[in-house]
Amino acid sequence: MVSKRAEQFLVELRMYLISKGKNDKEINEITEELEVHLMEAEAEGKDVSHIIGYSPKNYMKSIGESMKTDYRELAGLVPLMILLISAYLSIGPAIEGTFSVSRGTIWFALIITTVSFLGYGLFLFKIMPRFFQSRWGYVFIFCTSLIVTGLMVVFMFWYRAQNFEAVFVATPVQNNLIIILCAVIFIGAALYTKTWFTILIPLFLSMGPIATRLLPEETNNDPLYITITILVFLLASAVAIGIFIFQSKKDQKKI
């Protein structure tokens, strides 16, 4: 196991190389190689600065310069992100059977896409490396997700209240086709990025629209059921975060 400082350096290096568009496989190789080195060196009482010098930034730069930029991977990621955001925005209305496109929708999608790209970049490359490995990291991630989700909901309400004039309204068959297309995008993205979140998040987001479509309106609008649902979701989120923290601590002990 490496020291916290060494681990922090490895995380920062990984983020730096990702931000420079280096190949995933090569990033894994170099960070693992350096981890082995830091582990063995620290076991012999050496300090991180003995290995990477006194300017981690310069060292990261020299590593980055020796690796090729994977333009193919980068070129694939941008359209994938755009497809994913479009699918996230479309699946809810399609499940509810109310998918439509207006000028407002296009502007809304453009704003969400830009904000997501900026937010994702800022969070991944500037904020996350600083908080990684500290307890504040989990609090920070939780609060950020809460604020972002809250803002999205507020924005969604505002958007719905605008009643933009639709230029395209999907038929029931088209709504079902959109659901299938979104599912294909989510599964494809999960396979491409080798992560589950592109399937889990839409499943989570779809619960509301599915409930709207399947539950009778009087049940759906009953304050008691709404309160119970919110409490269940909060409890489920707390349990999920608990499991995540427990699992990461267990993994750390294994190393």
Add this chain to the structure above:
Amino acid sequence: MADTTQMLKGILDGCLLSIIKEGEIYGYELAAKLESYGFHSFSEGTIYPLLLRMQKEGLVSTTLRKSTAGPKRKYYSLTEKGELELEQFINRWTQLSSSVNNVLNKRGN
């Protein structure tokens, strides 16, 4: 230290190739070997950007092997191209060191 690092640029490549020629070796061992030969005044991590470049240029090949703890170790061995490069380096170094020695000892033709 910075001055020594500047002087080492270009020379370190040849030294790494020469050590790798002795047999398959992984990064940490390589740094330790360099230290045992008297290279104390540079950061050990300096070797990794060089190794990455040499790998890209096809001078060394790599294999991943399980280690006793932690991630797998990446072992380096010399390719034919690497051997050729080492030979050329030795020739260049012999000429250069002899010229530098001549200058320092004032032994002109």
